[in-house]
Amino acid sequence: MQQNSEEFVKETTIAGFSADSWNESLNTLTKLKGIGPATAALLLSTSDPEKLPFFSDELFRWAFWDPKSGSGWDRKIKYSAKEYRELKKKVDGLRDRLGKGAIEAEKVAYVLGKREVDLSTPQKSGQASQKNDASDSTLPKNVANETKASHTDSKRKINQVATPDEPLKPEPTDKKQKMAAPSTSQRVTRSSGKADSKAG
Numbered sequence: 001m002q003q004n005s006e007e008f009v010k011e012t013t014i015a016g017f018s019a020d021s022w023n024e025s026l027n028t029l030t031k032l033k034g035i036g037p038a039t040a041a042l043l044l045s046t047s048d049p050e051k052l053p054f055f056s057d058e059l060f061r062w063a064f065w066d067p068k069s070g071s072g073w074d075r076k077i078k079y080s081a082k083e084y085r086e087l088k089k090k091v092d093g094l095r096d097r098l099g100k101g102a103i104e105a106e107k108v109a110y111v112l113g114k115r116e117v118d119l120s121t122p123q124k125s126g127q128a129s130q131k132n133d134a135s136d137s138t139l140p141k142n143v144a145n146e147t148k149a150s151h152t153d154s155k156r157k158i159n160q161v162a163t164p165d166e167p168l169k170p171e172p173t174d175k176k177q178k179m180a181a182p183s184t185s186q187r188v189t190r191s192s193g194k195a196d197s198k199a200g
Helices: 006-017 022-029 037-047 057-063 081-098 102-115 122-138 141-161 175-179 184-191 193-199
Strands: none
Touching (some): 022 037, 022 081, 057 102
16 A cells, blocks of 8 residues: 555545446556455445445355355455455345345354354354353353353354345244243342342
8 A cells, every 4th residue: 555655545545435336436446556356345335334345255255155165164265356246246135135234244244254154054053153152161150151142142143144145034032031021039139239239
């Protein structure tokens, strides 16, 4: 980036953000030395995070997920303008189907990718989460339990997400459980400062 003069950076970014289409913007921004399609996509996504996805590894690999070896989280990426155009089409399809923005797709893909969830085998996603649970052994017991519960909730959601091309499954709900009020003992424990001070 330092190879570009300050004047050239200013002229190019102004031209890029004022272009008539995102495709033209991408082509303009990549004229800057050191700025490839992935970095240009990151710059563009800041202007419209609902429509323009960031060309992240996780999002690309999730969008083009295939259970074949070398086509999952280990898929090779060329970071080309062509790949970004293909990625944007995938994300546009997801947005149309679910009514969610590109940034939501990025968040889902990031979590799945960091845990390396095997989307073709739901049982393996549990194994990935268990590895994360094991890493919490150095934490205090109460923090580790909260983290474990969070991972359990994530597993339920992960199994529903699948891949961008598959329909979401409705999450089962237990109306009785939601309607049930907290017990009296729970209310007293939460509101009683004396009990807490004795325990301490």
